[in-house]
Every structure is written in structure tokens, then in C-alpha cells.
Amino acid sequence: MRVHTGEKLFTCDQCEKRFSSKQSLKLHMRFHTGENLFSCDQCEKSFSRKHHIELHMRIHTGEKPFSCDQCGTSFTQKHHLDLHMRIHTGEKPFSCDQCGTSFTQKHHLDLHMRIHTGEKPYSCDQCSKTFLSAPDLKRHLTVHTKEKPHSCSVCGKSCSLLSNLHKHEKTHTGVKEYMCFVCKKTFISANCLKQHQRIHTGEKPYMCSHCDKRFSQSSNLKSHERIHTGEKPFKCSHCDKRFSQSISLKTHEKNHTGEKPYKCSHCDKRFSQPTDHKRHEMIHSREKPHTCDQCGMSFSFKTHLKRHMKIHAVEKPQSEITVSSSS
Numbered sequence: 001m002r003v004h005t006g007e008k009l010f011t012c013d014q015c016e017k018r019f020s021s022k023q024s025l026k027l028h029m030r031f032h033t034g035e036n037l038f039s040c041d042q043c044e045k046s047f048s049r050k051h052h053i054e055l056h057m058r059i060h061t062g063e064k065p066f067s068c069d070q071c072g073t074s075f076t077q078k079h080h081l082d083l084h085m086r087i088h089t090g091e092k093p094f095s096c097d098q099c100g101t102s103f104t105q106k107h108h109l110d111l112h113m114r115i116h117t118g119e120k121p122y123s124c125d126q127c128s129k130t131f132l133s134a135p136d137l138k139r140h141l142t143v144h145t146k147e148k149p150h151s152c153s154v155c156g157k158s159c160s161l162l163s164n165l166h167k168h169e170k171t172h173t174g175v176k177e178y179m180c181f182v183c184k185k186t187f188i189s190a191n192c193l194k195q196h197q198r199i200h201t202g203e204k205p206y207m208c209s210h211c212d213k214r215f216s217q218s219s220n221l222k223s224h225e226r227i228h229t230g231e232k233p234f235k236c237s238h239c240d241k242r243f244s245q246s247i248s249l250k251t252h253e254k255n256h257t258g259e260k261p262y263k264c265s266h267c268d269k270r271f272s273q274p275t276d277h278k279r280h281e282m283i284h285s286r287e288k289p290h291t292c293d294q295c296g297m298s299f300s301f302k303t304h305l306k307r308h309m310k311i312h313a314v315e316k317p318q319s320e321i322t323v324s325s326s327s
Helices: 022-033 050-061 078-089 106-117 134-145 162-173 190-201 218-229 246-257 274-285 302-313
Strands: none
16 A cells, blocks of 8 residues: 555665665665675676666677667667657757756756856866766776777777777768758767757857857867867877877877878879868869959968958058148
């Protein structure tokens, strides 16, 4: 009858949580005692409940009994399928009371709220930098260790995180199971779709703590904030030069390696930078995309247009004013 009445007579003496049956309290106490009666014979991981080890075993067997009837993606647990279905329905039941941004999971809302509160509970023991979440800290630590233990079986590319490897492997399979309902463009992950949708909504949830500039992606915010902090975490392995962005480091390192991956489609000339490659090809195409709105003259490069515009910007000398004195 306690199920119907909601009565909970059994109280945990560790955390004061209440339960309707003695058995439920007994199971709960294992969280405090650390008692795990059920051990996996595949990986030695142990669990306090039989149901939990049954779910865990699906990792080893590969069993995914819950399938999405929209896209065919399968899951080990029904709860994961229910969360996935919100991608198709667009349901986002958890909303931020500060900026109105909505989320499919409460956990994502809790993480988002730290943007507003400024809370960063995870600290790097190498450089004391703090982070919003444990995955952000884990991702950051690879900057120090430079460890990339996860390799692609197709092309050999190494990744520091397993999630990055899984994302990369989809570039080989061509599978893009997440579709934008606005423009029908497809993506390899839910996160890529979420970032893309901000193009349509104009949403910019990430605000700089130093100025009022806002960004649609957290990675863009991090790069921007380094302008204020002066932080340059990316160091060249050939010299002592440091950079605020990894792409800048990659660009710089080509000066040391002599790598020139960009080849002109008209001649045999090669370039280390895509911008130099594009600029060179305009010599062949004679393309002049930059036009002066004052006189209609066109230029191949924006820098040439800016130089030309100074001709129009030159102010004419002010006419001398002759003041006639009265006789």
C-alpha cells in the first residue's frame, strides 16, 4: 500500500534519503559502503545491482535492442532512445531562465548555467586553468600530454579522444544521420547539427567575460578570449614561437617542414597556405571580385581595393576665404 500512499518509513542514516521498503534502503546503502556484488567477467568492473551489470554487458556483446523508427539508430538502453527521439521531434523541455536557450537533457542545461554563473569547478593540475565540465578538462589535458592513443583503422589518423575518433571515422563511411529540418543539410553528429542550427536561429549563447561580444560556438569564444588574456597554449615543436590557436601553429610549422599541399590547377606552383594558393590562381583566372563603389574599378585582391579607395578619401583643400575689410 505504501506505493499508493507514497509513505516512506525507511531512512538512510548517511544522507537522510527516505524509502518505502527495507529492500530499497538496503540497495541504496551500497552507494555509501561501496559494496558491489555483481562483477563483470570481461573487464572486472563491478556493480551494486544485477540490472546494472545486465546493461553493462551489452557493451561487450554489442547488443542494442532499442531502435529508432525514424533513422534506424540503435541503443543499449530505452532511456537513450527516448533522448535520441528528441532530435527528430525537436522537443527541448529544459529551458534556461537567464537567456531562454532550451535543451533536450537537464544535464546539458546544468552545464549551460555555468556560463551565466561563471562557475568552473574542474582545474588543470598542470597550468591551473579551470573548466566548465570534466570532458572539457580531459580535452585540455591533451595539450600538455600531446597523447593521441586512438588511431583510425582506415587512414591511420590519431586522435586524443575516442569521441573525436568516432566522429572522424564517419568521414570514411559517409554516414550523416542528423538532418536540419530547415535546410535539409545532414551532419555526422548531434553536436554538429546543433551548431549548424544556430545559423538559422542567430543564437549566440557564449558571451565573452571581458567584453560584450557573443559567439555561437564555445570554441570561438575560447579563441576570442585569448585576445584579452594573451594566452598562447600552442607551442611550435621546431622553435620557441607560441600561438593562441592551433590552426596558426599548423600554418607556422609548414615553414619548418617545407610542406606545400596546395597545388595550382593551372601550373605546377605549390603553396603552403590556402590563401596564397587562392590569390595565385586569380592571376590565371583574371578574376577581380572586389569592386570600388565610387568609380566601378575592379581588383583581384581586397588589399588593392583598400589602397585604391584612399584616392577617393583624400579631402580637397579648403578654399581660402577672403574677408574684405571695410574702407
